[in-house]
Amino acid sequence: MFGMRTRIALEEKKVEYEYREEDLLNKKSSLLLEMNPIHKKIPVLIHNGKPICESLNQVEYIDETWPDKNRNSLLPSDPYKRSQAKFWGDFIDKKVNVAGRRIWATKGEEEEACKELIEILKTLELELGDKIYFGGETFGYVDIALIGFYSWFGVYEKYGNVSIETECPKLIAWAKRCLQRESVAKALPEPEKVTSFISERRAKLGFE
């Protein structure tokens, strides 16, 4: 869900790029180790031979490096609105991923972790309110930060035994609006692929 952010931002800005996958479960490439020696994690954005690490940092870099007068920026120009967008990006990074992972990467804590995730998603839904996107009329930074998790909702629902659409209908309607954008539709994997990948992982971990 982190690499998707970078791809969506590049697509939104109509920046051509070459996409390379990493086989993280086996051997990390020498390029990854050279370009992100500190964290050794994906995604890494390489521009003019220089690396930019951390996905939300990349989204901001893309927004600043390829401004387009004919299109909206991913981040608002007003400092207060920028600070709010970054606050929510940080909230998503700190909360959604941790609770989401606990649902499928533990045994016996699934439903409890899912209750926690639903509270987090409800907080986000409250922030969204009746707006089209998190920033208002235009798709941007917070939408990009969150939408990648949508392809994992099937996993959360399966192991957490919950319907996210029942709990957070406005958030699901927002996700469906985002998916109508070519940038999002191209970057997000099919939910079934994620579900079957996690099912295999859990079987290997002895959870199924």
Place this chain on the structure above:
Amino acid sequence: MFGMRTRIALEEKKVEYEYREEDLLNKKSSLLLEMNPIHKKIPVLIHNGKPICESLNQVEYIDETWPDKNRNSLLPSDPYKRSQAKFWGDFIDKKVNVAGRRIWATKGEEEEACKELIEILKTLELELGDKIYFGGETFGYVDIALIGFYSWFGVYEKYGNVSIETECPKLIAWAKRCLQRESVAKALPEPEKVTSFISERRAKLGFE
């Protein structure tokens, strides 16, 4: 070490502000709960009645809201250099605080946690290199992100049984340069106060 960042940024920008402390060990104020309902944490910067949360977010907001043509910005204007500054700010937030806290808030793990912290500080020292400040000639974002931890170095040395100056001499020289700035000298508490506060906390936790 987080609230200090905001105060240093405000002082650097010569912004007048009113400073209020919170008694976090007892009862959080209604103002804090109202202004940061999501995390209920300090520091909160309130400007024009609206809250900005998360300390590095505040530093960036201050930099953007009070630009000063006669002084350097806290963040560079070049998008690549900005992305690098933010990468290191994020690294400090994710790594230094966690390892530092493990040194004094655990019993029996102190020296192991301190070894981890020294590796983290050496990574930062390598990034600093022979520069005056992290950003080069001018004091800025990464310096502000890290310098607050300097007042905790005495705590880390005491419980981790190490001399940080022996391990990271360039980093200590950098910290002393920072302390020559009025903004930093005003914001940082005396190291002895931090050491005796932590000694009391450890005694209460039954660690001493």
